[in-house]
Amino acid sequence: MSGRYDWIVVGAGIIGSLTAWRLAQNGFRVALVDAGAPGQQATGAAAGILSPLAEAGTIGPFTTLMMHSLHRYPDLVLELTEESGIDIQYHSTGVLQIAKEDELVRLRQRYAWQESFGAVWVTDMQKLEPSLAEYHAAIYTPKEGQVHPPLLVQAAVRAALARNVHAFFGEPVRSLLRDGLQVRGVQLPTQDLWADAGVIITAGAWSHLIVDSVSAPLPLSPIRGQILSLKTDHAPFRHIIFHQHSYLVPKRDGRLIVGATEDDAGFDSRVTASGITRLAEILQFFRISEPTFYLEKVWAGLRPKSADGLPILGRWPGQDSLYIATGHYRNGVLLSAITADIALGWATNKPAPMDLSPFHPQRFHNTILPKG
Numbered sequence: 001m002s003g004r005y006d007w008i009v010v011g012a013g014i015i016g017s018l019t020a021w022r023l024a025q026n027g028f029r030v031a032l033v034d035a036g037a038p039g040q041q042a043t044g045a046a047a048g049i050l051s052p053l054a055e056a057g058t059i060g061p062f063t064t065l066m067m068h069s070l071h072r073y074p075d076l077v078l079e080l081t082e083e084s085g086i087d088i089q090y091h092s093t094g095v096l097q098i099a100k101e102d103e104l105v106r107l108r109q110r111y112a113w114q115e116s117f118g119a120v121w122v123t124d125m126q127k128l129e130p131s132l133a134e135y136h137a138a139i140y141t142p143k144e145g146q147v148h149p150p151l152l153v154q155a156a157v158r159a160a161l162a163r164n165v166h167a168f169f170g171e172p173v174r175s176l177l178r179d180g181l182q183v184r185g186v187q188l189p190t191q192d193l194w195a196d197a198g199v200i201i202t203a204g205a206w207s208h209l210i211v212d213s214v215s216a217p218l219p220l221s222p223i224r225g226q227i228l229s230l231k232t233d234h235a236p237f238r239h240i241i242f243h244q245h246s247y248l249v250p251k252r253d254g255r256l257i258v259g260a261t262e263d264d265a266g267f268d269s270r271v272t273a274s275g276i277t278r279l280a281e282i283l284q285f286f287r288i289s290e291p292t293f294y295l296e297k298v299w300a301g302l303r304p305k306s307a308d309g310l311p312i313l314g315r316w317p318g319q320d321s322l323y324i325a326t327g328h329y330r331n332g333v334l335l336s337a338i339t340a341d342i343a344l345g346w347a348t349n350k351p352a353p354m355d356l357s358p359f360h361p362q363r364f365h366n367t368i369l370p371k372g
């Protein structure tokens with residue numbers, strides 16, 4: 001058996017699902033393939049924070065990309081809610097980056113470059129977040145917020161299916177199909193799918209395994225993140241709180257997400273004793289010790305991280321219709337809005353909203369020379 005499409009999107013996490021929907025919205029015939037059920041990997045594990053400034057190290061193309069994506073969210077949410085009927089719990093909760101006394105100088109330095117992006121230096125913590133009154137200052141970004149990732153991906157898939165995207169779920173791509181040297185389709189266990197326009201690899205931390213046949217190894221690896229949720233009757237925080245890379249995310253339903261660890265354990269996505277210890281340290285740092293907080297769930301997922309930590313977005317070197325959109329690492333939910341726009345730009349030849357060369361797969365040209 002075989003099927004013919006304009007575009008084949010491989011991987012139905014948030015990157016692939018939104019991409020497939022955007023392509024179908026614009027009249028393309030699209031197949032969306034996933035080895036399992038959609039949104040069950042990194043996307044399903046994510047906290048859902050949309051915070052370029054808490055995540056960014058400095059001013060530069062990556063921060064610009066994240067800001068572009070954050071600005072796309074309000075429109076994306078309107079469209080997606082209308083087309084899917086699902087409330088993805090988008091909310092500009094606001095983010096507070098806090099620091100201990102001896103870290104204040106560094107926080108002030110971060111504020112110096114974040115001010116131009118709308119960050120505010122606050123000193124009256126009692127008013128903003130009474131539970132953190134002991135902190136003297138924080139960077140406050142009122143426009144940053146959150147979504148509920150499982151609902152976001154569910155909405156994207158539902159909207160995509162409503163636009164006649166053909167879903168092949170539970171069907172792992174076994175190999176890429178070629179016409180000569182050029183990739184033209186994918187082989188599934190049950191059938192071959194062919195693409196007249198292109199194949200887009202959005203398989204998260206597994207993406208490099210799929211493109212292995214067209215190049216030497218793409219430097220991408222899974223970075224495990226362990227994370228937990230608490231239930232409580234009284235919500236102690238109103239904002240998302242960051243201390244360095246640790247965070248608390250108060251959810252609308254009263255849950256508090258506490259995250260997240262980082263380690264490289266290959267494709268092992270189990271929760272470990274050391275992961276729980278690290279999460280307990282985060283709880284301790286934020287002084288969450290009341291007996292009225294109940295552990296709801298602890299889980300883990302695999303973030304796709306490239307060798308330089310930046311996303312990998314673009315046409316594959318030496319290929320005319322093979323594209324990749326992965327390596328979103330800690331910020332794939334945030335970056336999904338702009339990534340789907342960029343992928344649509346590949347299909348429609350529309351220019352990207354910024355220079356994407358820092359993210360092009362070509363930057364790894366020493367390692368990913370095309371295979372014959």
Ligand SMILES: Cc1cc2nc3c(=O)[nH]c(=O)nc-3n(C[C@H](O)[C@H](O)[C@H](O)COP(=O)(O)OP(=O)(O)OC[C@H]3O[C@@H](n4cnc5c(N)ncnc54)[C@H](O)[C@@H]3O)c2cc1C
Binds near residue numbers: 011014033041171
């Ligand atoms: C604990 C944790 C917390 C996080 N918190 C946040 C956050 O607050 N904000 C944020 O922006 N980001 C966050 N992230 C990062 C974010 O989750 C990822 O960057 C994002 O989900 C990546 O999306 P994706 O679609 O590329 O990958 P995935 O969601 O992993 O999807 C890839 C899909 O490809 C499929 N696939 C793999 N191999 C094949 C194959 N051979 N054939 C077909 N399909 C295949 C998989 O089954 C999977 O469904 C977090 C991640 C973790 C782990």
